[in-house]
Amino acid sequence: MSLESTNPALAAQRNDASFESLWEELNWRGLVHVSTDAAALEQVLAGEPIVYYCGFDPTAASLHLGHLVQLLTMRRIQLAGHKPLALVGGSTGLIGDPRPSSERTLNTPEVVAGWVDSLQKQIKHYISFDGESAATMVNNLDWTQGVTAIEFLRDIGKYFRVGTMLKKDIVAKRLNSEEGISYTEFSYQILQGFDYLQLFRQYSCTLQFGGSDQWGNLTSGTELVRRAEGAQVHALGTPLITNSDGTKFGKSEGNAIWLDAQLCSPYAFYQFWLNQSDADVIDRLKVFTFRTREEIAELERSVQDAPFKREAQRALAWDVTSLVHGELATTKVIEASGAIFGKGELEEIDEPTLHAVASELPHASIPAQEATAVRLLVDTGLVKSNGEARRAISDGGAYVNNQKITDPDALVADSVWLHEKFLLVRRGKKNLALVHRG
Template sequence: MSENVSTNPALAAQQNDSSFDNVWQELKWRGLVHVSTDENELEKALAGDSLTYYCGFDPTAASLHLGHLVQLLTMRRLQLAGHKPLALVGGSTGLIGDPRASGERVLNTPEIVAGWVQSLQDQIKHYISFDGENGARMVNNLDWTQGISAIEFLRDIGKYFRVGTMIKKELVAKRLNSEEGISYTEFSYQILQGYDYLQLFREYNCTLQFGGSDQWGNITSGTELVRRVEGKTVHALGTPLITNSDGTKFGKSEGNAIWLDAELCSPYTFYQFWLNQSDADVLERLKVFTFRSREEIKELERSVKEEPFKREAQRTLAWDVTSLVHGEEATRKVIAAAEALFGKGNIADIDEATLQSVAAEVKSAELTAENATAINALVATDLVSSKAEARRAVEQGGASINNTKVDDGEALIDESAWLHGKYLLVRRGKKNLAVITRG
C-alpha cells in the first residue's frame, strides 16, 4: 500500500458552513440524507466528540466517477466537522462484486483488482486529508479476509445472518425474481460488507458507515452484525442517488460515465459537463458538489432567476468542481480553450489533448491534406448537406477554418493551418462547430 499522503492543495481552503448548528443540519440542507438509522441519535453523535466513520469503494474499474465524488465530498464534510475518516477500498469485495439489478457481474482477475485498488487509493487521497489529529486512514478489506478459511467464515460470521432477512434486501429480491436469478457468490456479498463494519468497529471504534442509498441493504447488514456480535448500536447513513430534474440518471454524458481520471474523461469534457447543467438542476449540484455556503448559493439562485443568460451559477459550478478534481491550472486552460474555440483567444494555444476532446464532442470527420478544402470539410462534417450549400456558405461569409473566414472554398488548406499537425476547426455561422482530423 502506498503512503497515506494528501495531494490536493484545495483541501486547505475548504470549510463547512458555520451558519448551520452542526454538520448533520448542513448535510440535510445539501440534500445528502436519504435514509439513516436513528436520526436524533446520529445528529447527537455528529454534534459531539470526534467519531470514526467509513465509506467503502469497490475496485470495479480503474477510476472513480461522479457517484463516488458524492461520497468523497461527504467524507470531507464530516472530516471538517472534526470526525475521522476510514477510506476502505475493497480488495476482497472487489473480487466478488455486489449484486446489480441488471445481472451477474463479470469477475476480474486478482491481478486486475489489485491494480484497481492502487488506482482508487491514489485518487481518494486527492479528496480527504491524511494529516492532523483526525487525518484519514486507508484500509483494505483484503487484509482481514484473505486469511480466513471458509469454515471459519461460516462458523464465526455466517451464523449471525438470517437467510429470510438477506433475501428481503431490495436488489437481492429483484434478482431472485429475475430470469437469471442470483449466484451464491453475489448473494454472500452483504455478509462480507457486514464483516467490514464489524472489523472496523473492533479495530478503530468506527461507529458510522455511509454510502449510496442503493447500498442500504449491505450497509445495514453491518449495523445488525455489530449489534448481534458486540451488543452495540452503531450508525448508518444512505445518501440519495443523484438524478436530473427530469428523473434521468445523473453523471452520464452520451451514455458514458463521467470519470474522475483525466485519461478517461478530459478536463475539457469534464468542465463542459458541469457548464451544461440546466437551470433546474444547477442549484442542487452546487449544494452537493461544492463547498459554497448557503448565502453564496442563495445569491446564485437569484442570478438563475433574474439573469439566467449569464449562466453565473453554471460557471461557478464548473469552476469549483473542475478545479477540485483537475486543479486550477488545468481549469484555466480549458476555459481559455473554450473561449478560443469561439474567437476570443488564440486558437493555436489550445493543447492537443483538448482538441482531441473537442473532436470527440462535436461533429468530426477525417480528410487527407490532399482533399482538405473548406468545401470538403463542411460537407464531410455534415455542417452542410451538399457542396452547393457549402459554396453558398463561403460566398455569404458564413464559413471559417480555425476562426478565419474562408474566401476560397476550393483552395487546399495550407499546411501551416493544421493545429498540432492534425486538426482543423471548421465552423458554419457562429455556433456550428466541427473538427477535421488529418487522415
Template structure:
C-alpha cells in the same frame, strides 16, 4: 502503505470549509440533500456534534476509475472530516472480487490481478479528496487484509451464524434478483455478509461507529449495523445518501450513455467541464449544494441569478469551475475555459494545447482529411456542417464559413500546411455555433 505516504497533494483541501451558518455538520448534510435514510437520526446528530468519531465509506474496484456517484461519497467524507471526525477510506480488495448484486444480472468477475491493479488506482484517486494529516487524518484500509486469511469454515462459524436467511432475502436488491428469470448466485447473495464483516472489523480495530454510502446500498449498510449489534452488543450508525437524479427523473452522471469518470484519461477536463456547464437551470442549485463547498449564502445568490438572469448561466459557470478545479486542478480548468473561448473566436486557437484539442475533437463532429485535399468545401461537407458542395459554396459566398476562426473566401483552395493546429487539426465553423474538427490523415 503508510499514512504519510498517502498525504493528499490537492491544494484545494486547504481552502475547504464547512458552512459556519449551520449549528453542526448533520444540519448541513441535510440542507445539502445528502441524507436519504439513516439509523437513529437524533443519536446520529448527537454523535456528529460531539467528540470525534471514526467513520468509513467503502469503494469497490469494479472499474479502473471512480465516477460522479463516488464523488458524492468522497465529498460527504470530506465534510464530516472538516467537522473534526476521522475517516477510514476502504477500498474493497476482497469485495471487489465478488461485486455487489446489480438489479438486472450477474456481474462478470474480474481476475485477482485486474482487481489488485484497480485497487491501487482507486487508492490514488481517493487521496485527492480527503486529508491524511492531523488528528482527523484519514486512514486507507483494504478489506482483503482481514478476509484473505479467513477459512470458509471460520467465516461460516464466526460470521455467518449471525445472519438470518429470511432477513437477507428481504433486502431490496436480493428480492428483485430472486424474482427475476436469472435469479442470484450464492456468490452475490453473500456480498452483504462480506460488507457486514467489514463494519465489524473496523469497529473492532478502529472503534468505527458510522458507515455511509448510496441509499441503494442500504441493505448492505444495515447488514453491518446488525452484525455489530449481534456480535459486540453495540449500537453503530449507518447513513444512506440519495441517488442523484436530474429534474426530469433521469439518472445523473451520464453523458450520452457514458459515465462521467474522475480519471482524466477516461473523461477529459474539457468534457468534464462541459458536462457541468450544461446542467439545467432546474438542477444547477442542487448540484452546487452537493458538489461544491459554497456556503448557503453564496448559493442563495446564485439561485437569484438563475431566476433573474438565467441567460448569463452564472450558477453553471460557478459549478463547472468549482468541480473541475477540485477534480483536475485550477490550471487545467483555466485551459479548458480558454480553449472554449478560443474555439468560438474569443481567443487564440494556437494557444490550445494538443491534449485539449484531442478532447475537443471527442465533443464535436469530426472528419479525417488528407492535407493535400483539405479545401474549405470538402471540410464543410465531410464534417457534416453542410450536406453538399453547393451548400458549402453558398455558405462561403454568404460569409458564413470559417477555418480556424478565419473567414473563408476561396472554397476550392487547398489550405496551407501552416494552417494545421499542432500540424494535425483544423477547426471548421459554419455560422456562429456550428463547429467541427478535422484531423489530418
C-alpha cells in the same frame, strides 16, 4: 501507510458556519436520504470525534461522479473533526455487489489489485491524511484473505438470517428476474457486514455511509455489529444523483463521468458541469461544492433573474473541475473554450485539449491534399451537400480556425493546421466540428 494529500484545495475547504450543526448542513445540501436514527446521528456528529467509513469497490480503474458524492461527504464530516476510514475493497471487489439486472463479470485478482492501487491514489486527493482528523486507508482483503470458509460460516454467517437477506431490495429484484442471483453475489451483503464489524473492533468505527442503493448492505453491517458485539452503530444513505427528469448518473447507465483525466478529459469534465440545466444547477452546487448557503442563494437568484448569464453553471464548472483536475487545467479549458468560439488564440490550445475537443464535437479525417473548404464542411456534417457548402461560404458564414472562408475550392495551407493535425471548422456562430489531418 503514508498518504499525504496532493490536493492544495483541501486547505481552503470549510463547512458553512451559518448552520447550527453538521447534520443541518448535510440535510440542507441534500445528502441525507435515509439513516438508522436521525436524532442519534445528529447528536453523535455534534459530539466528540468519531471514526466513520465509506467503502469503494475496485470494479473499474477509476472512481466516477457517484463516488465523488461520497468523497465530498467524507470530507465534510472530516472538517467537523471526525476521523475517516477510506476502505477500498480488495476482497469485495473480487465479488462485486449485485447489480439490478445481471451478474457481474468477475475480474482476476491481478486486475482487481491494480484497480485497488489506482482508487487509493485517487481517494487521497479528496480527504486529508494529516492532522488530528487524519484519514486512514484500509483494504478489506487484509482481514478476509486469512479467514477459512468454515471460520467465516461459523463466526460470521451464523448471525445472518436468510429470510432477512432475501428481503433486501436488490436481492428481491434479482430473484424475480430471469437470471436470478448466484450465491456469490448473494453473499456480498455478509462480506460488507463483516467489514463494519472488523472496523468497529479495530478502529471503534461507529458510522458507515454510502449511496442509498447500498442501504441493504449498510444495515447488514449495523445488524451484525449489534448481534456480535451488542453495540449500536449508525448508517447513512446519501441520495443517488439524478437529473430533474429522473435520469441517473453512473457507469451502469453508460454515461459515467470518470475522475481520471485519461478516461474523461478536463475539457469534457468542465463541459459536463457547464451544461447543467437551470433546474439542476443549484442542487449540484450544494452537493459538489463548498460554497456557502449565502453564496449559493446569490447564484440561485442569478438563475432566476438572468439565466442567460449562466453564472451558476460557470461557478459549478470552475469549482468541481478545479477540485478534480486543478486550477491550471481548468484555466486552460476555459481559455480553450473561448478560443474555439473566436474569443482567444486557437494556436495556444495544447494538443491534448484539442484531442478532447475532438471527442466532444463532430469530426472527420481528411487528407491535407483534399482539404478544400467545401470538403471540410460536407465531411464534418455541418452542411448536407456541396451546394449548401458553397452557399454558406458565399453568405460569409463559414470559418476555418475562426478565419472566414472566401474561396470554396482553395486547399487549406499547411501552416494553418493546428499542431499540424487539426482544423476547427465553424458554420455560423455555434455549429462547430474538428478535422483530423488524414
